[in-house]
Amino acid sequence: MCTTVSKKKPAPHFIRNMITADVNAGKNQGQVVTRFPPEPNGYLHIGHAKSICLNFQIAGEFDGRCHLRFDDTNPEKEDTEYTDSIQEDVRWLGFDWGEHLHHAADYFDTLYNYACQLIKDSKAYICELTPEQMREYRGTLKAPGKNSPYRERPIEDSLDIFTRMKAGEFEDGTYVLRAKIDMSSPNINMRDPIIYRIRHAEHHRTGNDWCIYPTYDYTHCISDALEGITHSLCTLEFEDHRPLYDWVLNNIDIDCHPQQIEFSRLALNFTVTSKRKLNQLVQEDFVDSWNDPRMPTVSGMRRRGYPATAIRDFCNRIGITKKYNNISLGLLETCVREAIDPEARRVMAVLKPLKVVITNYPEGESEQLDCPYHPDKDIDLGSRSVPFGRELYIEQDDFMENAPSKFFRLSEGREVRLRYAYYITCNEVIKNDAGEVIELRCTYDPETKGGWAKDGRKVKGTLHWVSAADALDVEVRVYDRLFKVPHPDADKEVSFLEHLNPDSLQICDNAKLEPSLASAKIDERYQFERLGYFCLDTDSSTDKPVFNRTVSLRDSWAKIEKELG
RNA sequence: UGGGGUAUAGCCAAGCGGUAAGGCAGCGGGUUUUGAUCUCGCCAUGCGCAGGUUCGAAUCCUGCUACCCCAGCCA
Numbered sequence: 001m002c003t004t005v006s007k008k009k010p011a012p013h014f015i016r017n018m019i020t021a022d023v024n025a026g027k028n029q030g031q032v033v034t035r036f037p038p039e040p041n042g043y044l045h046i047g048h049a050k051s052i053c054l055n056f057q058i059a060g061e062f063d064g065r066c067h068l069r070f071d072d073t074n075p076e077k078e079d080t081e082y083t084d085s086i087q088e089d090v091r092w093l094g095f096d097w098g099e100h101l102h103h104a105a106d107y108f109d110t111l112y113n114y115a116c117q118l119i120k121d122s123k124a125y126i127c128e129l130t131p132e133q134m135r136e137y138r139g140t141l142k143a144p145g146k147n148s149p150y151r152e153r154p155i156e157d158s159l160d161i162f163t164r165m166k167a168g169e170f171e172d173g174t175y176v177l178r179a180k181i182d183m184s185s186p187n188i189n190m191r192d193p194i195i196y197r198i199r200h201a202e203h204h205r206t207g208n209d210w211c212i213y214p215t216y217d218y219t220h221c222i223s224d225a226l227e228g229i230t231h232s233l234c235t236l237e238f239e240d241h242r243p244l245y246d247w248v249l250n251n252i253d254i255d256c257h258p259q260q261i262e263f264s265r266l267a268l269n270f271t272v273t274s275k276r277k278l279n280q281l282v283q284e285d286f287v288d289s290w291n292d293p294r295m296p297t298v299s300g301m302r303r304r305g306y307p308a309t310a311i312r313d314f315c316n317r318i319g320i321t322k323k324y325n326n327i328s329l330g331l332l333e334t335c336v337r338e339a340i341d342p343e344a345r346r347v348m349a350v351l352k353p354l355k356v357v358i359t360n361y362p363e364g365e366s367e368q369l370d371c372p373y374h375p376d377k378d379i380d381l382g383s384r385s386v387p388f389g390r391e392l393y394i395e396q397d398d399f400m401e402n403a404p405s406k407f408f409r410l411s412e413g414r415e416v417r418l419r420y421a422y423y424i425t426c427n428e429v430i431k432n433d434a435g436e437v438i439e440l441r442c443t444y445d446p447e448t449k450g451g452w453a454k455d456g457r458k459v460k461g462t463l464h465w466v467s468a469a470d471a472l473d474v475e476v477r478v479y480d481r482l483f484k485v486p487h488p489d490a491d492k493e494v495s496f497l498e499h500l501n502p503d504s505l506q507i508c509d510n511a512k513l514e515p516s517l518a519s520a521k522i523d524e525r526y527q528f529e530r531l532g533y534f535c536l537d538t539d540s541s542t543d544k545p546v547f548n549r550t551v552s553l554r555d556s557w558a559k560i561e562k563e564l565g
Numbered sequence: 566u567g568g569g570g571u572a573u574a575g576c577c578a579a580g581c582g583g584u585a586a587g588g589c590a591g592c593g594g595g596u597u598u599u600g601a602u603c604u605c606g607c608c609a610u611g612c613g614c615a616g617g618u619u620c621g622a623a624u625c626c627u628g629c630u631a632c633c634c635c636a637g638c639c640a
Contacts, residue, residue: 011579011587039640074639131638141636142567176638186568188636197638216640240569240635264571264633275640317588319578321571324633328576331589341602376602408600417598451598462598530599557600 013320015261016058019231022259023062028230032064035102035229036090037220039071040082040204042275043290044089044298046311046332047266053315054263055233056095067100067227073219075203083204085290089298093308100227104219105205107226111214112166114222114252115177115196119158123251124195125151126158126165127178137183138191144184145191151180165198168211172198179218181247189244193217221245225256232258235265236322263320269486270329271296272496277489286500287482293537293548294482294504304479305525305535305550310339329481336551340525340533345373345381347517348419348464349528349547351476351508353393355439355468358424361390366469369450371420384516388421391468393512395530398463399440401429406560408460410440416461419529423448423459464529471512474545477537478506511547525550 023030034055038048059066068090072078090097118124127150129137139145158177165175177196185191195218200211221244224232232245239262249257266273273296281287281295290297293304301311314335318327366389373381394410403411410416415425428441447454451462482504488496520526520536528534532552540546 013578037640041640071640077639134638135636138636140567144567145636173638188568191636194638199638213638215638220640236570237634238640242569262570269576317577319588321578323571323578325577328589331577334589337601346599375597375599406600419598459598461600464599527599527601530601532601553599553601555600560600 011316011319014322015054015231015233015263015320016061018261019058019062022230031228031230032059032062033067033228033230034059034064034233035067035069035224035227037069037071037223038086039074039077040079040086041074041077042082042279043085045273045275045278046268046271046296046298046301047273049093049298049311050266050315050318051233051235052090052093052095053312054320057316058231058233064230065100066095066097067102067229068097069100069102069223069227070104070205071216071220071223072103072105072203072205073213073216075199075201075213078204080204085299089302092302093298093311102223102227103205104214104223105203107219107223108206108210108214110226111219111222112212114254115214115218116159116162117252118179118195119155119162119177121251122155122180124158124177124179125153126161126175127151127192127194128175131173138188139183141188144186147183148178148192151192162196165196165212166210168200170198172200174198177212179244179247181244187240187243189217189241190247193244217241217244218248221248221258221260222252222254224258225249225254228256229258232260234260234262236262237265238262262322264322264324266318267324267326268296268329268332269326270481270483270488272483272489274489277496280497281482284497286497293477293479296482303538304548305340305533306336307339307525310336313339326487333551337533337554340527340550342376342379343381344525344527344533346375346527346529347373347384348386348466348514349476349517349531349534350393350395350464350466350471350512351478351528351531352396353466353510353512354396354399354437356392356394356424356465357439357441358390358392358444359427359441360443363390365389366467369420386420386514386516387467387470388418389467389469392418392465393468393471394418394440394463394465396437398461399426399437401437404564406564409463410461415459416463417448417451417459418444418465419462420451421449421465422446422451423453464531466512466514468512470515472515472517472545474511474513474517474547476508476511476534476547476549478508478549480504480506513545513547517545520545520547527553 036052036055056066127148176194178192179195181190183191196212196214199213242260245260291299291303314332366387368385369388370383371386372383398409400411410426412426415423417423422444424442424444426440426442430439432438483499484501485499488499522536525535533550534547537546537548
């Protein structure tokens with residue numbers, strides 16, 4: 001079932017416990033069948049990933065199966081653009097629905113027939129109250145509703161109108177089919193809910209075959225039952241709908257009755273996980289697209305360089321409960337770092353170059369240094385050769401005038417190591433007319449080749465560098481969190497857009513890379529030493545490669561720097 | 566007394582009458598040619614609050630409090 005998922009036994013949670021108990025008790029002949037039921041009206045995000053992992057993994061654990069079913073009962077919002085992206089994303093996350101790709105739309109005939117039977121059984125009726133009247137009759141949260149004047153419409157009349165609704169005789173909104181339950185129920189969902197409405201709209205799958213469409217509450221439970229789902233897992237807001245889910249299945253002739261179990265949806269701080277809000281970010285150009293690397297969408301995370309293994313690990317680490325949670329973005333980033341670290345080749349790249357001239361290095365000469373791709377002796381990723389010459393680039397941040405003692409990097413008169421190369425000492429600082437440091441004059445110690453001093457003297461700092469003559473010119477996009485505050489949508493008075501982080505994308509268009517990166521490929525992940533993990537972006541062209549920063553390295557210097565003020 | 570839910574550390578989360586797992590974050594030490602990684606140690610006399618039952622309560626009982634969801638012909 002879940003081919004790329006490890007068999008490592010996951011931590012117990014209440015749903016796994018319930019299902020285990022059902023299996024042990026022989027319920028459903030010991031079968032476990034789940035489903036992931038997205039509405040194809042947007043792209044999948046990290047919250048969906050939680051549900052996907054839960055459903056596919058739990059089915060896999062019990063040798064069951066998990067269906068992918070599109071809950072496509074609202075033609076006006078749905079599109080094949082979304083059914084395509086959803087399938088791609090679920091597959092990329094590492095899951096396989098096998099033969100079980102389903103659409104609620106494929107059940108429209110069956111659903112219609114069941115509705116006719118409900119009418120014949122006097123359990124549903126055609127109502128012609130306007131939406132405004134409907135609201136009045138529904139009552140309020142604290143006051144009961146009252147019966148529709150059409151509630152006792154003769155069965156034959158309802159059947160006749162329903163048939164003509166289907167035939168397209170009426171305008172949108174003129175009639176609806178309602179389940180006859182209880183207008184005084186304290187649960188508003190049970191106050192004669194609408195189960196069919198007229199929509200003269202083209203459906204992405206059934207075209208113009210239908211002009212009446214069933215509602216979610218009526219469709220979902222029957223779709224589950226038709227597919228033999230045993231456990232229907234959904235989020236907390238559907239808890240109030242469970243009595244209706246059960247009512248429908250108890251009042252039609254069907255021999256399967258899945259159990260709906262609710263769990264809390266994922267909330268991730270510094271981000272929003274609402275399709276509506278994500279859609280707004282795209283439509284109003286606050287981000288480039290659904291797969292903008294700053295988006296918490298599956299496609300955005302994929303482009304950013306997050307491995308699927310990291311997302312699965314994250315989903316397993318956050319747990320499944322009914323508690324309202326707020327997961328820290330830091331945990332996701334930790335999962336990403338842990339997944340990438342052992343497999344990422346280390347290379348050197350300078351994002352904001354500062355020129356360094358080694359004054360005692362012979363002009364016109366250069367040499368090749370052999371540098372391992374991974375520092376851990378237990379991880380053999382091979383090595384590459386890196387050119388070294390008289391002119392180099394180092395990171396602007398690695399030089400400071402009047403540096404405090406805790407600053408271990410380069411400053412005038414100080415000696416540092418260039419990784420895998422030599423010790424250098426800064427002798428002279430050259431500035432432009434604006435007083436900005438534009439070049440450093442340094443000397444190197446030829447006796448420290450490889451980065452070791454024979455006399456045993458130590459340096460505190462090791463810097464990454466790139467040979468100027470051999471550097472690749474590239475664009476690097478450094479991403480940061482999309483929002484400035486932990487809870488961008490907490491305040492209903494203030495738009496979440498007010499909290500967008502203006503620095504969520506920083507473009508380094510003059511970055512310098514060591515030449516080995518010329519053969520970089522999409523889907524490969526690299527660590528730019530001391531900077532973070534990066535990957536080639538799909539915007540790259542042969543003459544202008546573009547790299548994304550997937551995630552930074554943990555940075556304890558940043559913390560010290562902050563404390564120093 | 567509308568209905569339905571949820572409360573265990575800064576953030577997650579186990580626990581199901583026998584004396585508070587684990588992860589993230591944080592703090593301190595060690596290793597280190599990435600201020601990375603790795604590694605060792607510390608981190609709830611306390612489980613929303615108040616009573617009660619019990620030899621023993623996060624777990625059982627009673628009463629409170631706080632927060633979330635529901636009045637779409639959305640899902």
